[in-house]
Amino acid sequence: MTSRNSYHHGDLRQAVLAAALDVIAAEGPGALSLRDLARRAGVSHAAPAHHFKDRTGLLTAIAAQGYDLLADALADAPELSERGVRYVRFAVDHPAHFTVMFQPELLRADDPALLAAKDRASAELRAGVTGLGSVPDARTAGIAAWSLAHGFATLLLTHNLDDPVGGRDPGEVFRSLTGSMFGADLPRTKTEQRNG
């Protein structure tokens, strides 16, 4: 699957990406070694560079793929709270992507593919907020919602909430979180927002 006996690997780009995700999820981006990934794929030490240019290029490709996956995950979610749940689930399901996406110093910020994917994801995030209706300050509410979901996801991935969450589905735990803050169900109406 990952290596062939022919001169050409056949699918080296995917093989390296997959191996990289494993390493990052297990030991973080700092443990990434292009030469190690090459060994795992059974190719020479310089082969990965042809597909990703360098270490930064590989991480940038991962981040771009991550933003695309996030945009897909958020698409067609009815309520704001449901987008939050999906945001958290995305982080748990794709920890390596999520980790790399939010470490700008590891990435090539002007990469076209990265920018495009990031725009897609941003649009989906904003779409969730506009669904709130004409809330007093939709922008502030959007930042609050994003902060809540992002903080919960980050604390989860950094093992700061292992005890409270236990074995429960993190998405459901987050749902109960938003419930305890806003009341039973989101999105709230304009009137509720003013009184809340």
Added chain:
Amino acid sequence: MTSRNSYHHGDLRQAVLAAALDVIAAEGPGALSLRDLARRAGVSHAAPAHHFKDRTGLLTAIAAQGYDLLADALADAPELSERGVRYVRFAVDHPAHFTVMFQPELLRADDPALLAAKDRASAELRAGVTGLGSVPDARTAGIAAWSLAHGFATLLLTHNLDDPVGGRDPGEVFRSLTGSMFGADLPRTKTEQRNG
């Protein structure tokens, strides 16, 4: 200041720590090089190892210092919302510490100094929640508050909120955030919490 003409540096540990914080704040933990820090301090390439053992030891020392600073910053804050503001301010004022503190794979998790400092900070965080009184689920509320502050801080440091925040004080922006979610002022009473 950073180097002396005597054989002994005099304060190498502090000099290396300070230089490391600069590097991390500017280029992230991945850009840290013990040899580079040694050059900046004007000592031999192996000198820092005497104080921190290895790269992981240095990062662990920074994280421990960070948790101590955070505990200090949170101490004696009257309300929960004020602790949130201070949490965000800590992240903005000590970006290198904050970054390293929440990347467990960079640290030696069983380091005594790290564990002690982390416990201090945890106690301060929990103290803020108990101030809420007998809220339905204090633990859930605590996680929600921590997630909100942590997420906002993380998004700030990763330059995902540059436009919305502009030049304003991030602490004040966060204060307005909590206000838009919970109402005018925190902590809310038990009754408000039920109705909210």
Added chain:
DNA sequence: GCCCGTATCTAGTCATTGACAAGTTGCGGG
């Protein structure tokens, strides 16, 4: 005032890595 234990720092070394250059293989269009 001297001596010695030890913390601090130096000098040298090795394996590993990222990055780059130059060459080889083989797929696929014309």
Added chain:
DNA sequence: CCCGCAACTTGTCAATGACTAGATACGGGC
């Protein structure tokens, strides 16, 4: 059939983390 180009290999260099052995000087004990 052949040729351009993408995919991969081989070789190399500087930089780094980690380790070892040794030099230096600070400070307590006498």
